[in-house]
Amino acid sequence: MSTATPTAATHKDYRYAPVSFWRRYVFSTDHKIIGVQFLFSSLLFFIVGGLIALLMRTQLAWPWQEIPVLGQYIYGSTGNILSPEGYPALVTMHGTIMIFFFIIPVLSGAFGNFLIPLMVGAQDMAFPRLNMLSYWFMVPAFLVMIFGFFVEGGTAAAGWTSYVPLSALPDMVPGSGMGQTMWIISLLLVGTASTMGAINYITTIVMLRAKGMHMFRLPMTIWALFITAILVLLATPVLTSALLLLLFDRTIGTTFFLPEGGGNPLMWQHLFWFYSHPAVYIMILPAMGMASDIISCFARKPLFGYKPMVFSIMAIAGLGFIVWGHHMFQSGMNPVLGITFMTSTMMIALPSAIKTFNWLGTLWQGQIHLTAPMLNALAFVSTFVIGGLSGVFAAATPVDIFLHDTYWIVGHIHYVLFGGSLFGVFGAIQYWFPKMFGRMMNETWGKVHFILTFVSFNLVFFPMFILGAYGMPRRIADPYNYTFLSNLQGTNQFMTISAYVLALSQVILFVNFFVSLYRGRKAADNPWQANTLEWTTTSPPPLENFHALPVVYRGPYEYSSPEVEEDWLPQNRELVPAPAD
Amino acid sequence: MGGLIPGASTFAGPIDSLFMVVLIVTGVAFVLVEGILVYFLIRYRRRDGGKATYTHGDRRIELTWTIIPGLMLFGLALYQYNTWIDAKIFMPGSDALVVDVSANQFEWEATYPGGDGLMDTPDDIKAPINILHFPVNRPVIIRLTSVDVLHSFFIPALRVKQDAVPGRTIMFWFEATQQGEHDLACAELCGLGHYRMRGQVTLESQADFDAWLEDLEARSQGN
């Protein structure tokens, strides 16, 4: 792959567009198809991970109860009830699937692939074949992870963080047998896939920008995906090395992480979080970028503080590499390091603050259209703030003594990941759907989905902060045999019921999505009257994206510009007299 | 949401007040952001024919909302140093009671100093599984170990949490201030029994504690 000169190949592809169904839609090298492939497979995994979450919620509300009808199908092997070892397995799979198979692939994989070439004005990725390869590394990863459910002992059950020694000793819990090994292999594949993607994205963004598309004329989405790719590129290999060491500990009897052999269990946590803290920003930055574009477009107003926005993304990424210890405050790590990590973690809130305020600045004196994408983008801002602020509590080391590994953290996770990233994704899906499939999604149902989701989301996850304040630990199958939690069952049942509602609300989205796919109103090329390049080509774009490569004359956010009477001004429209490029 | 559950140790004061401080700072930020957000949505919703104000931002505003939160956050960081140092770095002196706690799947096992009041001597006493007693108003140093996987020693009321790492003995301390019964929870996933790895903690006066210990000693001699 590396020695090939793919652009020659890509060029050929356009001339003789692949005819066979397989080359066109399955083993396609077209970034748009690959993006859609990522979109579908990750949404599928959202459903899987979500349904697992519902099982967890059910257990937490009515522990050890037989599930009325479905029980026999789900827990058939254990008398229609969840078994004690089943719960950690559910938690682990929920976390792993949601993070590695849903949120990262949907952000970088789906939207990264679909949007980067279109928004920078290129005909495809720099390395289309590598791009296809990256998707076809995800597929076996999916399969291996799912296969884990069927090996004896069941799936990995050491949490998505798979702390050693629990995950290193094959006989520790049922799931830490074959299932854990599957988990490792699967993540190795995911890591390889996303590294390939990262190389491709960075190269494309640096090399294949259309004429006049200076770095500081890139849309925020692209900036975010660019920095994200850099994070992936530099963080993922460390996870890979850690996973391999863990694999050796499990298989060939090394003792890197095992105290018996003089190894160091905390080493795993260091290496894991060296990847996984940057990873949490991998899971939010693209959403931030897409939200920025959506907000600016529907406020009909230039993004407030473009450069500060760019620099704060960079700052988040940079600082993201020196805060990982905030996951280890209580781990027995040298407490002096706790101080340095606490300080850096406090400071990383600053760039996020800047971004938040600039989003508000963008709304100020705008012409705000409350469309479905916009509503979701706004929900992103408002819930991300809650999630972020809850993170500041955890960053306060002394408070974290109490909050660590309680539901406070679980609440934090979901406010940033569901409230943040996922609302961003909902917004992005409905915003770019017309460009992806040439049809509009139903606006009314979009709003219905939004309102139901927004309300039930908060009803599910806000109480988690209260549970956290009560000190309810994470990853426990049955809170109520602790006396200090015994009075919390009501709260949990309320959350669980809200979770059912939340789940059903997602059905609305899926139905809307698939119905619009076939029945949706035909979409104009630029239905939102937006400025960025993807809207200057047809919906859906031709195989080569642009019939003639665009030339860029201005930044992406020239809304309500005085230069023209309509309130948008595409990046590639040449005004006469043409401004100096 | 009125702060954390009632505390029963010297840490409760500083930690809970710090929690409140953070709650206020973030609360202000929260109300500010959400308030402004909602206000803008109403105030600036689309009006036909109208055009939005054309501006790309303003350096002075950017600086203000960079510097102010920056200082707040940095201040917040400095403000916590002492509490953390006191809780995790500082160690109480000789008057402290030293107790060994060993965690395993899925039990807590405490070892108390015998008559000589010293640890690591032959007369050390093992308490029954999952039973822990501590005197109030006296610093207690726990020497925490694990025999198998990670566990975490979490007594919410005492505001203590410390992971137990196999192959290491981690020392931490607390000083209970109120008598009472509390749960010791395991806060680190340690396998299928994680949820039921519960210890019963009794905080009692020094006298009651000594009595309990003696009676324990007696019984251990008994058999």
Added chain:
Amino acid sequence: MAKEHGKRPYIRVFVGLAVLTAIEVAVAGLALDDALRIFILLGLAAVKAALVALFYMHLRYDHRLLAVIGGFPFLLVVIMLIILMADRVIKS
């Protein structure tokens, strides 16, 4: 990347690397105080690595961006190393 670049000091660099390696082996043999020896050896290794990167990998002649791509990770490595060394427990 054109042909006009004159003869580059590839051979001289090679000699340098060889000599440095010899010195390393020698130093390793010396009965120095550990800290000092380790310091010297790491220094020598760094020089050798730099030589390879600058001349054999052409960073000295190429676009600076490539040097940044190759160099930045080392910053992270240093951070990682400092933290992990600060956090290690000496078992005796």
Added chain:
Amino acid sequence: MTHTTAAEHHHTTPVWEGIKTVKFAIWLFLASEIMFFAGLIVAYISIRYSDPNWLLASELLSVPLVALNTFILIFSSVTMVLAFDSAEQGDLQKSRYLLLATAILGIVFLSIQGFEWSDLMHEGIQASTNLFGSTFYTLTGFHGAHVAIGVIWVLSVTAKAFRGGYAEDHLGIELAGLYWHFVDLVWIILFTIIYLI
């Protein structure tokens, strides 16, 4: 700044500010490789310096042999770079043989290392014996794997060269070279931290 995109230049790689796309990508790849070895090396150092009575490699392995091996790898680096250089100078014949030499030296390096491994195994040190074993085999093993990949890559380049490739575009040689030198660079560090310190 002149951007050239896929469509404009059909059969040459696009160039941005004088950087060829593929070369840029290779450097990104190398950056990720650095982080991969970083994980392993940092783990090794921290484990090793947690253990005061760590047995030194020099007590188990013959440093002179490894020094020789190091020299071989360095030597293979110079043949590689000269291969690229002579190709640039237009002396393709010379370039071919230098490439071949590089690959052969790589193979020699691997076989010496293989010998060293079996030697250590006979001394009864497996990867599972102790942390020295674990770290030693892991680090040298992953490096060796990289050398092996490098050899295959260089051999394929050599084959193409002998079939008259790289007449005017030497990018292929340069890319293989970058990877080869990187592997050499990693060894320079490993040699120091495993065998000498």
